[in-house]
Amino acid sequence: NAGVTQTPKFQVLKTGQSMTLQCAQDMNHEYMSWYRQDPGMGLRLIHYSVGAGITDQGEVPNGYNVSRSTTEDFPLRLLSAAPSQTSVYFCASSRDSFYGYTFGSGTRLTVV
Amino acid sequence: AQSVTQLDSHVSVSEGTPVLLRCNYSSSYSPSLFWYVQHPNKGLQLLLKYTSAATLVKGINGFEAEFKKSETSFHLTKPSAHMSDAAEYFCVVGMGGNTGKLIFGQGTTLQVKP
Numbered sequence: 001n002a003g004v005t006q007t008p009k010f011q012v013l014k015t016g017q018s019m020t021l022q023c024a025q026d027m028n029h030e031y032m033s034w035y036r037q038d039p040g041m042g043l044r045l046i047h048y049s050v051g052a053g054i055t056d057q058g059e060v061p062n063g064y065n066v067s068r069s070t071t072e073d074f075p076l077r078l079l080s081a082a083p084s085q086t087s088v089y090f091c092a093s094s095r096d097s098f099y100g101y102t103f104g105s106g107t108r109l110t111v112v
Numbered sequence: 113a114q115s116v117t118q119l120d121s122h123v124s125v126s127e128g129t130p131v132l133l134r135c136n137y138s139s140s141y142s143p144s145l146f147w148y149v150q151h152p153n154k155g156l157q158l159l160l161k162y163t164s165a166a167t168l169v170k171g172i173n174g175f176e177a178e179f180k181k182s183e184t185s186f187h188l189t190k191p192s193a194h195m196s197d198a199a200e201y202f203c204v205v206g207m208g209g210n211t212g213k214l215i216f217g218q219g220t221t222l223q224v225k226p
Contacts, residue, residue: 035216
């Protein structure tokens with residue numbers, strides 16, 4: 001049982017490059033979210049989804065896109081990387097609003 | 113609007129002594145509340161959750177938390193700290209509805225001294 005799988009674990013980008021952070025879960029969860037974690041700021045919600053084909057913005061969506069074509073996958077796209085996007089990114093999934101989320105192990109992204 | 117405040121950014125205890133991590137929340141309705149733990153360079157693990165059932169919630173690894181509506185608090189406790197408890201702890205409130213959105217506190221770093 002893999003849970004929530006994030007790839008890659010580490011990535012270095014140059015300013016202006018684009019990339020996609022992958023997230024997949026095998027628990028048939030409807031709810032999926034992307035968070036970024038920065039020192040002293042806890043985790044902040046970027047985008048979330050309540051089911052295939054349904055996505056919405058969180059607290060810090062600028063510079064990021066998402067789509068949810070299947071229940072299992074929820075990729076996060078950085079359109080044009082900026083140094084301010086240097087962070088640790090976590091994907092999470094849950095079966096409903098009250099169950100509690102299962103988190104992936106994170107992607108550490110550095111933009112130079 | 114919902115919000116969550118962790119009252120201590122850093123807590124230091126000796127091994128074998130009690131742990132208290134404090135959390136206050138603000139919510140316009142009965143909230144869902146969670147505590148997560150993050151060990152260094154790891155993902156987050158759910159310790160326990162409150163979803164309007166029993167006010168005293170037991171979690172994994174001997175942790176428990178008590179929901180006190182009158183004080184809008186959800187403090188995390190453990191009777192006896194272990195070295196392996198050293199980690200970052202997050203108090204989290206669910207925004208409710210069908211969004212599944214979570215609001216995280218800033219985190220409390222727990223240091224356990226031998």
